[in-house]
Amino acid sequence: MELKGEDYLVTYSETKDAVEFFGTVRLRDSSDYAAIGDLLESAHRNATGVLVLDFRNLQFLNSAGINVISKFVISTRRAGAVMLKVLGNSAITWQQKSLKNLQKLWPLVQIEIT
């Protein structure tokens, strides 16, 4: 499953149990983010054990996008069916600064920034 915009690509691989983000995602509002929200939801439905969110190739995500990810972390915590592992890139400033906040929403989220 994949979503493609002019500046970004989001893929979900069932074999890897991973959602991967590429490029720059700075969509306008929550209705523009609905497709990404839906992709995350179906990844959640299919996942067994640990679902990986891989941001290592995502140059930018605006706060509206960070909200979508944060809300997904909250809903996954509430559902209690799968765990989340977040992969980040230490060379990309927003990831260094903002990804750690996901653990404030759910301390059991694993975060690896390399």
Next chain:
Amino acid sequence: MAAKVQVFGEYVEEAKKPLSQALLVIDSKELMRNWRTVSLSSDFFAKYYSYYFPYKEKAKERISRDAAENSISFVLNELIENTAKYSNAGDQTVSIRIWLLEEDIIFSLSNFVTAQLGESFAKLAREILESNPEELYVKRLERNTQEQEGGSGLGYLTLINDYGIALGFKFEAAGPDLVQVTVQARMKCKEA
């Protein structure tokens, strides 16, 4: 809006002796129509002002060039997005002003809104400035799970919490049912 001018937070009318300054005036309707121009404008100014920051090897006292470019782009993009989305009165122009100082870089963005929108924005600004921003951030996200986003202040809270930004707001009556809103974000040139 009761008072003609309301100012909250860290706000300056004019920066003293900036090392560099820039101004872009643009129609918010154009930004909305071609949404990617918001990102493009942020990236342009981020690249432009990154040249005032040292390469990583030399960046002992200041943020490195790469980090500055990334941070300026994120911060400016949030601010421009908001002016584009929430301009709903007057000629709908947006002014994006940047002052580079020795210690800080200030982004000052103005746009026009109706009195009603100005009032609710002023309330949000006060709430953000008076809050514990980390607590408010988590509280907002937990509460908003089922709601549509919009005017939640989460973008501003991200700037404060993750980028060490000091915010200032000015609301000035500019005519009947017309308020000019200016949002200022001051970012430190040193590593926070």
